[in-house]
Amino acid sequence: MDFLASVGIKRRAIRANIRGVVQGVGFRPFVYQLATQHGLCGWVCNTSGEVILEVEGERGNIEDFLQELQSSPPPCSHIEELSVEEIAPPGFEGFEIRQSKVILGEYQLISPDIATCNKCQEEILHPTDRRYRYPFTNCTNCGPRFTIIEDIPYDRPRTTMRDFVMCPDCQREYDDCSDRRFHAQPNACPVCGPQLSLLDDQGNNLASLDAISEAAHLLRRGYVVALKGLGGFLLACDALNEEVVKTLRRRKRRPHKPLAVMMEDIQEVKRHCSLCLKEKEALLSPQCPIILLRWKNSSTIPKLVAPNTHYLGVMLPYTPLHHLLLRDVKRPLVMTSGNLSEEPIAKDNDEACRKLSGIADYFLVHNRDIRTCFDDSVAQVELGKLQLVRRARGYAPYPLHLPFRSREVLGVGGDLKNTFCLLKDEYAFLSQHIGDMESVDSLAHLEDTLGLYRRLFRVKPEVIACDLHPDYTSTRCARRIAQEEGLPLVPVQHHHAHIVSCLTDNQEKGPVIGVAFDGTGYGSDGLIWGGEFMLSDLKGFQRLGHLQYLPLPGGDMAIRKPYRTAIGYLSYLGYDIDLPFLDGVDSQEISLIRKQVERGINCPLTSSIGRLFDAVSALLGIRGRATFEGQAASDLEMMAGNGKENTYPFSIVEDGEGRVIMVGELLGGIISDLRHGLPLSYISTRFHVTVALMISEMCQILRQETGINKVALSGGVFQNRLLLKKAVSGLETQGFAVFTAGQIPSNDGGISVGQAVIASLFRG
Ligand code: ZN
Ligand code: ZN
Ligand code: FE
Numbered sequence: 001m002d003f004l005a006s007v008g009i010k011r012r013a014i015r016a017n018i019r020g021v022v023q024g025v026g027f028r029p030f031v032y033q034l035a036t037q038h039g040l041c042g043w044v045c046n047t048s049g050e051v052i053l054e055v056e057g058e059r060g061n062i063e064d065f066l067q068e069l070q071s072s073p074p075p076c077s078h079i080e081e082l083s084v085e086e087i088a089p090p091g092f093e094g095f096e097i098r099q100s101k102v103i104l105g106e107y108q109l110i111s112p113d114i115a116t117c118n119k120c121q122e123e124i125l126h127p128t129d130r131r132y133r134y135p136f137t138n139c140t141n142c143g144p145r146f147t148i149i150e151d152i153p154y155d156r157p158r159t160t161m162r163d164f165v166m167c168p169d170c171q172r173e174y175d176d177c178s179d180r181r182f183h184a185q186p187n188a189c190p191v192c193g194p195q196l197s198l199l200d201d202q203g204n205n206l207a208s209l210d211a212i213s214e215a216a217h218l219l220r221r222g223y224v225v226a227l228k229g230l231g232g233f234l235l236a237c238d239a240l241n242e243e244v245v246k247t248l249r250r251r252k253r254r255p256h257k258p259l260a261v262m263m264e265d266i267q268e269v270k271r272h273c274s275l276c277l278k279e280k281e282a283l284l285s286p287q288c289p290i291i292l293l294r295w296k297n298s299s300t301i302p303k304l305v306a307p308n309t310h311y312l313g314v315m316l317p318y319t320p321l322h323h324l325l326l327r328d329v330k331r332p333l334v335m336t337s338g339n340l341s342e343e344p345i346a347k348d349n350d351e352a353c354r355k356l357s358g359i360a361d362y363f364l365v366h367n368r369d370i371r372t373c374f375d376d377s378v379a380q381v382e383l384g385k386l387q388l389v390r391r392a393r394g395y396a397p398y399p400l401h402l403p404f405r406s407r408e409v410l411g412v413g414g415d416l417k418n419t420f421c422l423l424k425d426e427y428a429f430l431s432q433h434i435g436d437m438e439s440v441d442s443l444a445h446l447e448d449t450l451g452l453y454r455r456l457f458r459v460k461p462e463v464i465a466c467d468l469h470p471d472y473t474s475t476r477c478a479r480r481i482a483q484e485e486g487l488p489l490v491p492v493q494h495h496h497a498h499i500v501s502c503l504t505d506n507q508e509k510g511p512v513i514g515v516a517f518d519g520t521g522y523g524s525d526g527l528i529w530g531g532e533f534m535l536s537d538l539k540g541f542q543r544l545g546h547l548q549y550l551p552l553p554g555g556d557m558a559i560r561k562p563y564r565t566a567i568g569y570l571s572y573l574g575y576d577i578d579l580p581f582l583d584g585v586d587s588q589e590i591s592l593i594r595k596q597v598e599r600g601i602n603c604p605l606t607s608s609i610g611r612l613f614d615a616v617s618a619l620l621g622i623r624g625r626a627t628f629e630g631q632a633a634s635d636l637e638m639m640a641g642n643g644k645e646n647t648y649p650f651s652i653v654e655d656g657e658g659r660v661i662m663v664g665e666l667l668g669g670i671i672s673d674l675r676h677g678l679p680l681s682y683i684s685t686r687f688h689v690t691v692a693l694m695i696s697e698m699c700q701i702l703r704q705e706t707g708i709n710k711v712a713l714s715g716g717v718f719q720n721r722l723l724l725k726k727a728v729s730g731l732e733t734q735g736f737a738v739f740t741a742g743q744i745p746s747n748d749g750g751i752s753v754g755q756a757v758i759a760s761l762f763r764g
Contacts, residue, residue: 010058010059011056011057011058011089012056012057012058012059012062012086012089013042013054013055013056013057013062013086013087013088013089013090013092014054014055014062014066014084014085014086014087015052015053015054015084015085015086015087016052016053016054016055016066016069016082016083016084016085017050017051017052017081017082017083018050018051018052018053018079018081018082019049019050019051019079019080019081019082019108019109020077020078020079020080020081020109021076021077021078021080021109021110021111021398022046022050022051022077022078022079022108022109023046023051023108023109023110023111023152023153023154024110024111024145024149024154024185025074025075025076025077025111025114025140025141026074026076026077026139026140026141026182026183026184027051027073027074027077028044028045028046028051028097028183029097029140029177029182029183030073030074030077031044031051031053031069032044032095032097032177032182033177033178034065034068034069035053035055035065035095036095036177038057038061038062038064038065039057039058039061040055040056040057040061040062040065040095041055041056041057041092041093041094041095042054042055042056042092042095043092043095043096043097043098044095044096044097044098045097045098045099045100045101046100046101046153046154046155047100047101047102047103047106047108047153048101048102048103048106048107048108048152048153048458049103049106049107049108050106050108054087054090054092055092055095056089056090056091056092066084069082070082074140074141075117075141075286076111076114076141076142076286077111078109078398080109097177097183100153100155101153102152102153105458106458107152107424107456107457107458107459108152108153108154109397109398109399109427110145110146110149110152110154110397110456111145111146111398112145112146112287112393112394112395112396112397112398113143113144113145113146113147113230113231113318113374113393113394114141114142114143114145114286114394115142115285115286115287115288115316115317115318115319115394116137116138116142116143116317116318116319116320116323117139117141117142119139119141119180120137120138120139120141120142120143120320121320121323123137124137124320124323124324125323125327130169130189130190131189131190133210133212133324134188134189134190134193134320135196135212135319135320135321135324135366136186136188136193136194136320136321136366136368137188137189137320138184138186138187138188138320139180139181139184139187140180140181140182140183140184141180142286143184143186144186144230146372146374146396146397147230147231147370147371147372147374147393148160148161148186148368148369148370148371149371149456150371151455151456152456154185155185156185156186159185159186159371160368160369160370160371161185161186161188161368164188164192164193164194164368165192166187166188166192167189167191167192169189169191170187170188170189170191170192170193173187174187193368194366194367194368195366195367196211196212196321196364196365196366197211197364197365197366197367198211198214198215198362198363198364198365199353199362199363199364199365200361200362200363201353201357201360201361201362201363202357203353203357203363206362211364212321212324212325212328212364213328215227215325215362215364216325216328216329217328218361218362219236219237219238219325219329219333220238220329220330220331222237222238222241222243222244223237223244223361223362224236224237224244224247224248224251224359224360224361224362225237225360225361225362225363225364226338226352226356226359226360226362226363226364226365227321227325227335227338227364228349228352228363228364228365228366228370229319229321229322230318230319230370230374230393231345231347231370231372231373231374231375231392231393231432232337232338232344232345232346232347232370232373232374232375233337233338233339233345233346233347233352233356234335234336234337234338234376235248235252235334235335235336235337235338235356235359235360236262236325236333236334236335237333237334238329238331238333238334239261239301239305239331239332239333239334240300240301240302240331240332242302242304245259245302245304245305245334246304248334248336248359249304251358251359252336252359254336254627254628255627256307256308256627256628256631257627257628257631258305258306258307258309258311258312258313259305259306259313259334259335259336260290260313260314260315260334260335260336260376260378261301261305261312261313261314261315261332261333261334261335262314262315262316262317262322262326262332262333262335263314263315263316263326263332264316264317264326264327264330264332265316266280266283266284266316268332269283269293269314269316271296271299272295272296272299272300272301272312272314272332273293273294273295273296273299273312273314274293274294274296275293276381278381278384278385278386279291279293279381282379282381282386283314283315283316284316285394286394287377287393287394287395288315288316288318288393288394289315289376289377289378289379289388289393289394289395290313290314290315290376290377290378290379291313291314291315291378291379291380291381292311292312292313292378292379292380292389293311293312293313293314294310294311295309295310295311295312299312301332305334308634308635308638309634309638310638311380313378315335315376318393318394321364335376337375337376338352338355338356338359338360339355339356343355343435343439343441343442344373344434344435344439344441344442344444344445345373345374345375347370347373348369348370349363349365352365371452372432372449372452373432373445373449374392374393374396374432375390375392375393375432375433376390376392376393377390377391377392377393377394377395377433378390380719380721382721382724382725383724383725383728383740385742386742387740387741387742387745387746388741388742388743388744388745389719389745389747389749390417390433390745390749391419391430391432391433391743391744391745391749392432392433393432395432395743396430396431396432397429397430397431397432397453397456397457399427399428399429399430400427400428400430400504400505400743400744400753401426401427401428401507402423402426402427402428402504402757403503403504403507403508403509403538404426404509404538404761405425405426406423406424406425406426406428406756406757406760407423407462407463407760408422408423408424408459408460408461408462409422409423409461409462409463409464409465409756409757409759409760410422410423410450410459410461410463410464410465410478410481410756411423411464411465411466411492411497411751411752411753411754411755411756411757411759412446412464412465412466412467412474412475412477412478412481412752412755413434413467413474413748413749413751413752413755414437414467414469414472414474414494414748414751414752415436415437415438415467415469415472415473415474415748416436416437416629416747416748417433417435417436417745417747417748417749418433418434418435418436418437418442418446418474418748418749418752419431419432419433419434419749419750419752420434420446420449420450420453420752421752421753421755421756422453422454422457422459422461422756423756423757423760424457424458424459428504428753428756428757429453429457429459430744430750430752430753431449431450431453431752432449433749434446434449437472437473437474438473442473443473443477446474446477447477461485461487462487462488463487463488463489463490463759463760463762464478464481464482464487464488464489464490464759465478465489465490465491465492465755465756465758465759466478466479466489466490466491466492466755467491467492467494467497467521467522467751467755468491468492468493468494468522468523468524469494469521469522470522475491490755490758490759490762492754492755492758492759493521493522493523493524493529493541494516494518494521494522494523494529494751495514495516495518495521495523495529495530495532495534495541495715496514496516496534496536496540496541496754496758497751497752497753497754497755497758498514498516498518498521498714498715498746498750498751498754499512499514499516499534499536499541499712499714499754500536500538500753500754500757500758501714501741501744501746501750501751501753501754501757502514502712502713502714502739502740502741502744502746502750502754503536503537503538503712503739503757504538504744504753504754504757505739505741505742505743505744505750505753506712506739506742508710508712508739509537509538510536510537510538510710510712511535511536511537511706511708511710512535512536512537512708512710512711512712512739513533513534513535513536513544513699513702513703513706513708513710513711513712514532514533514534514535514536514541514711514712514714515532515533515695515698515699515711515712515713515714515715515727516529516530516532516534516714516715517530517531517532517609517610517713517714517715517716517717517718518530518608518609518610518715518716518717518747518748519559519608519610519611519629519630519716519717520556520559520606520608520610521608523607524543527549527604527605527606527607528552528604528605528606528607528608529546529606529607529608530547530606530607530608530609530610530611530715530717531546531547531607531608531609531612531661532545532546532607533545533546533658533659533698533699533702535702535706535708536712538757538758538761539758539761539762543657543658544658544659544702544705544706545652545658545659545660545661545698545701545702546607546658546659546660546661547607547608547609547612547660547661547663548607548660548661548662548663548664549605549606549607550568550569550572550573550605550606550607550611550612550663551568551569551572551596551597551600551603551604551605551606552564552565552568552603552604552605552606552611553565553567553568553593553596553597553602553603554593554596554602554603555602555603555604558611558614559614559626559629560625560626560627561624561625561626562614562615562617562618562623562624562625562626562632563581563585563618563624563625564593565611565614565615565618566581566614566615566616566618566619566624567585567590567593567594568593568596568597568603568615569612569615569663569667570619570667570671571593571594571597571598572597573663573664573667573668574664575667575668575671577590577594581618581619581620581621581624584624585624609691609715609717610630610633610716610717612663612691613632613633613636613717613720614626614632614633615667616636616667616670616684616687617632617633617635617636618632619667619670619671619674620636620639620670620674620680620683620684621680622635622636622639622680622684623635623636630716630719633717633720634720636684636687637684637688637720637721637722637723639680639681639684640681640684640685640687640688640722641681641682641684641685642685643682643685644689645682645685645686645689646686646689647686647689647690647693648665648666648669648670648686648687648690649665649666649669650662650663650665650666650690650694651665652694652697652698652701659698659701659702661694661698666687666690670683670687673686688720688722688723688726689726691723691726691727692723692726692727692730693730695713695727695730695731696727696730696731696733696734696736699711699731699734699736700734703736709735709736709737710736710737710738710739711731711736711737711738711739712738712739712740713727713728713738713739713740713741713746714740714741714746714750715746715747716746716747716748718740718741718746719746719747724740728740
């Protein structure tokens with residue numbers, strides 16, 4: 001420090017204020033040890049706003065202390081801001097950790113839950129260790145955080161560990177500054193901490209001596225076991241046993257949607273999937289997300305685990321319970337959220353037994369409460385970076401940085417893959433994945449989690465943002481909050497929110513050419529948008545182009561029945577629909593759909609690119625009926641090869657308001673290829689290449705009009721890895737700077753950030 005160097009006196013003192021993730025990550029013990037090592041006296045204290053410390057000693061030692069503080073902080077901490085001021089030496093003797101202080105209105109960043117560290121892993125596997133096989137082992141470097149916290153500052157009485165009184169051994173560790181568990185709030189051992197029990201599906205305690213090895217035994221025998229984890233219940237079964245996977249799918253009413261698999265270690269992962277360095281790093285990171293990996297043909301995991309895809313969602317054990325269970329069971333386990341399709345994950349023992357009694361055969365539960373529901377995070381490595389598809393455990397509530405300082409704002413998100421987002425100062429607190437807003441439980445989950453975030457981060461929104469869709473459950477929820485609290489409500493167009501979330505993710509302010517490709521979003525003209533090109537910045541947008549409007553027979557019904565979309569599009573564009581894909585579709589239904597389209601009855605118009613993918617998938621006979629959103633499009637992607645096919649024809653016309661991409665010739669070309677018996681993989685590749693070309697051609701036209709050379713790609717359709725790669729390389733070849741999703745999902749899980757940012761800058 002310059003000011004210290006400039007003064008010649010030896011004995012000095014400083015006061016430092018530190019902001020960032022500095023609570024619950026072993027920061028105070030670290031400061032204590034560092035200060036003692038450098039022969040400094042003083043104190044350190046947690047407040048609800050920051051960590052404050054004062055140290056006194058020789059000048060050089062203070063300098064070294066400050067340098068090391070920044071260069072080697074504890075693994076899970078993150079210093080955002082460090083300010084240092086010189087003070088008159090108070091004459092400290094020794095070093096102490098002072099009691100935490102609550103400061104009204106102040107807040108701190110809170111650590112997400114952290115996967116079990118190596119040292120804790122060693123302990124639970126060491127037969128003479130007092131924590132041998134103890135499934136709730138943790139230390140200052142690992143373990144539950146956000147899922148157990150009820151208020152700040154983060155201390156044991158303000159967590160769900162409050163009911164467990166530490167035994168003398170644990171207390172000694174907790175008090176000993178040289179111990180890894182010095183001030184580890186969830187510290188526990190078999191004597192004093194939470195305990196497991198194994199229940200049958202009637203809730204009877206099986207009183208087993210070793211619940212984990214017994215559960216492993218049941219899993220090997222082909223039963224479905226519900227496990228109480230960090231953020232809720234997970235359903236587990238043997239991933240190599242096709243029968244039990246089938247049973248689980250039937251009971252969970254989830255016929256096709258891919259399931260994730262937990263594997264013991266990297267060696268096991270390599271047996272089933274190919275793995276690049278970035279993917280390996282992500283698997284082993286403290287966040288420990290599910291990574292979508294390339295699935296090897298030689299893998300012995302049955303296709304039924306993730307049908308019709310080249311990717312398998314894989315994660316490593318992230319709690320001591322997982323480590324012990326996976327070692328005992330000696331095979332990969334399917335792990336999926338303990339819920340019925342799309343409902344929030346169950347978190348209480350009673351609730352789980354009630355809701356999951358028809359799904360799980362046994363329950364491995366414990367007596368520590370879960371404060372907040374968390375799903376596992378899902379990510380993929382594409383374009384050389386980690387892209388979060390579902391941002392939850394391990395990431396939330398760690399905030400994203402805004403490219404400006406914001407007033408306090410709430411964005412409630414949309415109805416699919418809901419998340420909410422709170423802005424404060426230079427942070428965006430994006431919530432964990434909440435779920436689809438179809439069920440009453442999801443809304444309750446949203447309201448409960450929102451209450452917690454508002455309390456923890458001391459946010460009192462001045463303005464609330466929601467989707468432009470008047471009938472979204474999330475919109476109604478926002479309206480109610482706005483009314484109750486007398487706040488202005490800002491409805492934000494769905495695709496503008498997508499683009500702004502991508503800009504925020506990239507610390508960009510725009511203006512950019514925003515390309516928002518997704519399934520559904522309410523447009524400013526009341527029609528269903530989803531293939532949009534807009535001039536956009538953080539404040540506003542202008543729609544410059546879009547995919548041609550086409551009729552969606554039956555509206556939302558078409559989402560689960562892509563064959564209806566295909567029939568609608570073909571008859572609207574005047575194509576003969578006597579095609580083989582219609583096998584199995586009732587001829588009466590076909591003529592009904594045709595009439596609907598002719599007369600425009602219950603046929604909302606859509607410019608959605610997601611629906612175009614659906615239609616093509618159905619037209620090719622790949623998938624006419626979907627059991628989850630995006631299934632038809634995903635199956636179409638998986639059908640594609642890697643070749644460089646030529647493109648189908650399409651045209652871009654001017655309609656007075658902007659540019660429109662006409663797809664009549666494209667569909668005509670596909671029909672002709674089909675009639676000529678060309679392979680589906682060829683047609684699918686050709687289609688993908690064509691859509692990528694549409695993007696780059698439209699962007700070139702718009703660059704000429706606007707002079708803007710930056711493009712932001714967002715929307716759920718860009719989870720299509722083939723399309724994303726082709727679109728980015730096409731644009732980069734044309735000299736565009738391209739922004740894509742990373743930390744914020746490109747699907748609807750990211751729109752709350754866009755909503756909040758737009759509303760923050762909105763002055764109405
Ligand atoms: Zn640990
Ligand atoms: Zn203990
Ligand atoms: Fe969307």
